[in-house]
Amino acid sequence: MFAATERDFQYKRTEKMFRALFGFMVLILAIPVLMILAILLIKGGPAISMAFIFTDPTNGMTEGGIFPALLGTIWLVVVSMMASVPLGIAAAVYLSEYAPDNWVTRAINLATINLAGVPSIVHALFGVGAFVVFFRFGTSILAASLTLAVMTLPVVIVSSWEALQSVPRAFREACWNMGATRWQTIWNVVLPNSIAGILTGVILQVSRAAGETAPIMFTGAALFLPFLPESVFDQTMALALHLFVVATQVPGVPEQLPYGVALVLIGIVMIMNTLSIWFRMKLRGKKKW
Amino acid sequence: MVSQAARAGDSAKKGAANRKVKLSVRNLTIRYGDVVALNNANLDIYENEVMGVIGPANSGKTSFLNAINRMSDMRSNMTVEGEITFNGVNIRDWRNVYALRSRIGVVFPLPVGLPMTIYDNVTLSPRLRGITDKRVLDETVERCLTRAALWDEVKDRLNHLGSMLSGGQQQRLTIARALSQDPDLLMLDEFSIAVDPVTTMRIEDVLKELKSQMTIILVTNLVQQANRLADRTSFFLNGEHVETGETEALFEGRTQDQRTRDYIEGRFG
Ligand SMILES: Nc1ncnc2c1ncn2[C@@H]1O[C@H](COP(=O)(O)OP(=O)(O)O)[C@@H](O)[C@H]1O
Ligand SMILES: [Mg+2]
Secondary structure, eight states, rough: OOOOHHHHHOOOOOOOHHHHHHHHHHHHHHHHHHHHHHHHHHHHHHGGHHHHSSSEEEEETEEEHHHHHHHHHHHHHHHHHHHHHHHHHHHIOOOOOOOIHHHHEEEEEEEHHHHHHHHHHHHHHHHIIIIIISSSSSHHHHHHHHHHHHHHHHHHHHHHHHHTTSSSHHHHHHHHHOOHHHHHHHIIITTHHHHHHHHHHHHHHHHHHHOOOOOHTTTTTTTSSSOOOSTTTSOOOOOOHHHHHHTTTSTTOOOOHHHHHHHHHHHHHHHHHHHHHHHHHHHHHHHHO | OOOOOHHHHHHGGSSSGGEEEEEEEEEEEEEEEEEEEEEEEEEETTTTTEEEEEOOOOOOOOOHHHTTGGGGGGGGTTTEEEEEEEEEEEGGGOOOOHHHHHHHEOOOSSOOSSSBHHHHHHHHHHHTTTOOOHHHHHHHHHHHHHTOHHHHTTTTTTBBBGGGSSSSHHHHHHHHHHTTTOOOOEEEEEEESSSOHHHHHHHHHHHHHHHHHHHSEEEOOOOHHHHHHOEEEEEEEEEEEEEEEEEEHHHTOSSSSSHHHHHHHOOOO
């Protein structure tokens, strides 16, 4: 019916060109990631076994497994998230839903965003001063976890705030107009429609807490411990620090060992990120507007 | 009390003396910062009448509705002066603003189906008031959706998302949601702006049914809609309440102000 004109062909060519261009950029992004994964798998894969995961390091950490470090990372992540997630979400709800729109609120928002960009070593120094020394927690899981919490808190606040703000204002207005209080509106309309975004932000911070070394180095993580922690007042080993130690501090470590540790660490992060994507799909699929 | 039959009758023919005032507005001035959205408006709205509000864009019609609902409480830049009395009580003296708002149903220009199921949309208001009995909620859903002329279209998919309905259906859903509040006063703000003509007519029929049971303020961009539905009509222009009169009189050209006649007859720049 309609013959294609020269202009139609030109549109198609432009379309193809842009598609190729953007595809190429994605490829450039993906290559380093895939290479890192490949190297880790090839070099660290042989180290991975049930025994590697579930036994203690032996022989001056040149042999054996990583169990105490793995367990310690779980301790640190769980305790730090128990502090930063409720606090962060509550702060985000306040800033997004209750705080009056004035210069104080804007200043707090700006400060939070800036705090999210502070290097982790600064948080580490704060943690030493505040938790280890001032609150007398000593070098302990508690001090290290709270330091991690301080580090992740601004990001949890900012990402939760963004998720809350993405809920259209018209929904809130409709709810207020029905006679709902602010809290009823938050509970019935705002939170159910932003929880996917909030959880995504939280889970990304779990990965970050698991991977950071600086904040825990001076506050609660030990290079080597002959026993497992029994409470939050004990010190602990941690994967990220363990990796740093076996890769740089101990002579005579077989090459596959640090790669194995790195592989486990990246495995945890990837499981977390997959979980976050799954959460997002599950919750987003249900809530649409 | 007026009998049901008399109330359903044409309120325009009732003498002004025995009409009960539902909402009285005195010296109402609304500002956003320095911008005056409505300047010193005075009018009364009677029980069970349909009050049409017409006027070009930015005349202060939406602001007027928001002031009645005390939405100024939720907006830092909106200030309201003067007195609004609803059911004989100054809206500032209501026990709490939530009780006031739950007596007043609101329908917005763009349909706002909340992102929850159709069932949950209609039961939200009763649930906010603490009603949890499933039988009561079921009954509310059927009654309100039927009154909003939507029941037949959605009765088999009450657990579908309200926000995924068509625009016209969503607008009827918001009417059902407003009705679930059992309101004394229903305020509609240019409800037909994003709705197809057939749905508009259906909603107009719904409103004709409802007017015997509640007071309705109908802000409309369609002058003829006010003519079809309103007992009395107010004309707002650039933040001024120009006049309020019997709809019949206004549309027969018996206006107090020349500008009202010009607007109604479509002679307006
Ligand atoms: N949220 C707001 N902030 C600032 N100014 C507003 C706001 N809402 C309305 N206005 C101003 O108030 C005036 C009246 O607006 P509105 O009440 O929406 O009129 P209408 O509904 O008749 O179009 C307009 O000049 C408009 O720009
Ligand atoms: Mg308007």
